[in-house]
Amino acid sequence: xxxxxxxxxxxxxVSPSTVSRALSTPAVVNAATRARVxxxxxxxxxxxxxxxxxxxxxxxxxxxxxVPDLANPFFPSVVKGVQARARQSDVAVFLADTDEDAVxxxxxxxxxxxxxxxxxxxxxxxxxxxxxxxxxxxxxxxVNRLVEGxxxxxxxxxxGMRQAIAHLVALGHRRIAWVGGPKxxxxxxxxxxxxxxxxxxxxxxxxxxxxFAPTYDGGMxxxxxxxxxxxxxxxTYNDLVAIGLLARLxxxxxxxxxxxxxxxxxxxxxxxxxxxxxxxxxxxxxxxxQIAVELLLAVLDDPDPDTIIGTRGTLHGELxxxxxxxxxxxxxxx
Amino acid sequence: xxxxxxxxxxxxxVSPSTVSRALSTPAVVNAATRARVxxxxxxxxxxxxxxxxxxxxxxxxxxxxxVPDLANPFFPSVVKGVQARARQSDVAVFLADTDEDAVxxxxxxxxxxxxxxxxxxxxxxxxxxxxxxxxxxxxxxxVNRLVEGxxxxxxxxxxGMRQAIAHLVALGHRRIAWVGGPKxxxxxxxxxxxxxxxxxxxxxxxxxxxxFAPTYDGGMxxxxxxxxxxxxxxxTYNDLVAIGLLARLxxxxxxxxxxxxxxxxxxxxxxxxxxxxxxxxxxxxxxxxQIAVELLLAVLDDPDPDTIIGTRGTLHGELxxxxxxxxxxxxxxx
DNA sequence: CACAACACTGCAAGCGATTGCAGACTCAGC
DNA sequence: GCTGAGTCTGCAATCGCTTGCAGTGTTGTG
Numbered sequence: 087x088x089x090x091x092x093x094x095x096x097x098x099x100v101s102p103s104t105v106s107r108a109l110s111t112p113a114v115v116n117a118a119t120r121a122r123v124x125x126x127x128x129x130x131x132x133x134x135x136x137x138x139x140x141x142x143x144x145x146x147x148x149x150x151x152x153v154p155d156l157a158n159p160f161f162p163s164v165v166k167g168v169q170a171r172a173r174q175s176d177v178a179v180f181l182a183d184t185d186e187d188a189v190x191x192x193x194x195x196x197x198x199x200x201x202x203x204x205x206x207x208x209x210x211x212x213x214x215x216x217x218x219x220x221x222x223x224x225x226x227x228x229v230n231r232l233v234e235g236x237x238x239x240x241x242x243x244x245x246g247m248r249q250a251i252a253h254l255v256a257l258g259h260r261r262i263a264w265v266g267g268p269k270x271x272x273x274x275x276x277x278x279x280x281x282x283x284x285x286x287x288x289x290x291x292x293x294x295x296x297x298f299a300p301t302y303d304g305g306m307x308x309x310x311x312x313x314x315x316x317x318x319x320x321x322t323y324n325d326l327v328a329i330g331l332l333a334r335l336x337x338x339x340x341x342x343x344x345x346x347x348x349x350x351x352x353x354x355x356x357x358x359x360x361x362x363x364x365x366x367x368x369x370x371x372x373x374x375x376q377i378a379v380e381l382l383l384a385v386l387d388d389p390d391p392d393t394i395i396g397t398r399g400t401l402h403g404e405l406x407x408x409x410x411x412x413x414x415x416x417x418x419x420x
Numbered sequence: 421x422x423x424x425x426x427x428x429x430x431x432x433x434v435s436p437s438t439v440s441r442a443l444s445t446p447a448v449v450n451a452a453t454r455a456r457v458x459x460x461x462x463x464x465x466x467x468x469x470x471x472x473x474x475x476x477x478x479x480x481x482x483x484x485x486x487v488p489d490l491a492n493p494f495f496p497s498v499v500k501g502v503q504a505r506a507r508q509s510d511v512a513v514f515l516a517d518t519d520e521d522a523v524x525x526x527x528x529x530x531x532x533x534x535x536x537x538x539x540x541x542x543x544x545x546x547x548x549x550x551x552x553x554x555x556x557x558x559x560x561x562x563v564n565r566l567v568e569g570x571x572x573x574x575x576x577x578x579x580g581m582r583q584a585i586a587h588l589v590a591l592g593h594r595r596i597a598w599v600g601g602p603k604x605x606x607x608x609x610x611x612x613x614x615x616x617x618x619x620x621x622x623x624x625x626x627x628x629x630x631x632f633a634p635t636y637d638g639g640m641x642x643x644x645x646x647x648x649x650x651x652x653x654x655x656t657y658n659d660l661v662a663i664g665l666l667a668r669l670x671x672x673x674x675x676x677x678x679x680x681x682x683x684x685x686x687x688x689x690x691x692x693x694x695x696x697x698x699x700x701x702x703x704x705x706x707x708x709x710q711i712a713v714e715l716l717l718a719v720l721d722d723p724d725p726d727t728i729i730g731t732r733g734t735l736h737g738e739l740x741x742x743x744x745x746x747x748x749x750x751x752x753x754x
Numbered sequence: 755c756a757c758a759a760c761a762c763t764g765c766a767a768g769c770g771a772t773t774g775c776a777g778a779c780t781c782a783g784c
Numbered sequence: 785g786c787t788g789a790g791t792c793t794g795c796a797a798t799c800g801c802t803t804g805c806a807g808t809g810t811t812g813t814g
Contacts, residue, residue, distance in 0.1 A: 137470075181499070444772085
């Protein structure tokens, strides 16, 4: 039913090969012919059949995007960034949600790999070995995870943590608690490194309160332990955790920021809607998605390993001060 | 690099056609041969090339999913449902986000249509005519929107609204405000119908306060007008709007539910995290995604228009009572 | 004016699968 | 023992497009 290359060729009075060239390698065909072909294509509303093209070129024009959990508002933002950038380059994106399951993730990735030119793995939960293996079979770009030899776009965790600590220190905080994310989380591990560095530089005591699910309930679970540390401020793995923490603190009658300051990370939309509104480190999530696509496109055009190693983006966060942080309470008071 | 049909054929000592049949129409080939072929395929890790198959069968094994805005937590839930169900049937899903733009939506749909066997349009913003046109060119299933002759899965808006009103009436409310969604929203239009029906049956005065963006800011904007109606309770287009409304009410020192009760619709994850936690009508969002896939799959298998007309799912909502609703305040008091 | 260089265009061979048609073989029935 | 039905299997065409190679026509140069 839809017009084929032959139809265009017939209408333009040229051979199919000429049509093909006129459309995909315009430079190589005579200007007059090209115009005729383009007019014909236009008139017929010709759209090349992707399957046929893919069959011969080996490229599908599709990319895959794998995220751990769409219900976590962090990821939809990244997805939007990917979508928008991909559309500009006329590539379609397959989306897959792994439900935070590292095993499922690898299975899904393998399945998707066959149907796409490349994959963007956002905050993958899989092991480093698995990721390296996958990266060898397919074109892969990582987001929010760094693995030797695999192109990636990450956030400057250390810088973000430094901003958070500097802010808290300026408010007089000297004992700061850290609520960690999942044990296997790459970003959780790296955030704490930045945190220690900043804490050391500022003479601040950092109190770790363990690992929690990156969710509202995780935050609820962490709250009491965070309070028990005697810290005057707490930094959490992400905003969702901070929001859960806020809820539990309120339930216990602990006032934020009067008794305790809270800082999140991500700046999801919800964070400005809480009471008090959450101070947080804003991560350029959409931007990350966008850059990831650009990286992937670059890799596809030039799969030279040497070039790839260099292609790595680090995005900087920005401290957003809202109402959940205030001057340190007198630790002697309560 | 990957094994092809020929490779399998060579290894099994049969012709490619036999391999093809052994794998996709097992019944038609001799048991012994079939076993040999399957063993060979297994050993080579053979995976049929989708592009090649698609070229000849005209089916891609992919479906497209179009949503207005992933940043609205309602949609990720639907997407998850679609994903999960699609994966079971080994179909991949293309995701597209239209940014709430009706024009962009149609463009995107047309572009996607070429690469998929069918489309799921979730809460489409496009006009009825456009949707009908698209449905004629492609296999389409609608979610949260009804258009004559197009298979769809929708929510029982009337039933949901009845539950909300019944709840409020039981609490003594007799003047109830309605904060509408976007003018072009199908569900907004249908919710108000249900609302009027329920209001009439219960001798309740329904006060409309106009149309607002389906967002937190929309809710903020609507709050003062809702208060000005003198209603003792307000029902909003969705939870996001309710949450924005809650925030504005709090800023104005209006207590919920003491001074005013608030009911949302959707039950997004955020709704249990607000203060007070939001009473709302829970919509089975994931389920909707799942059913939509099943409908689409059914349509693909049997594109007979007569069958299609019948295939229509209505999902029922469930009132979730939390803390934003209480007994009606004495209207004379303020 | 002859010849080389160049710019276009067309032919035809695939890419990897599916499928209609016909040939080969088996087996039952007479 | 021969025919006909029935069961498998293989041949070859085809889906729509890309691309190496060869052929044609044009232009420039000596």
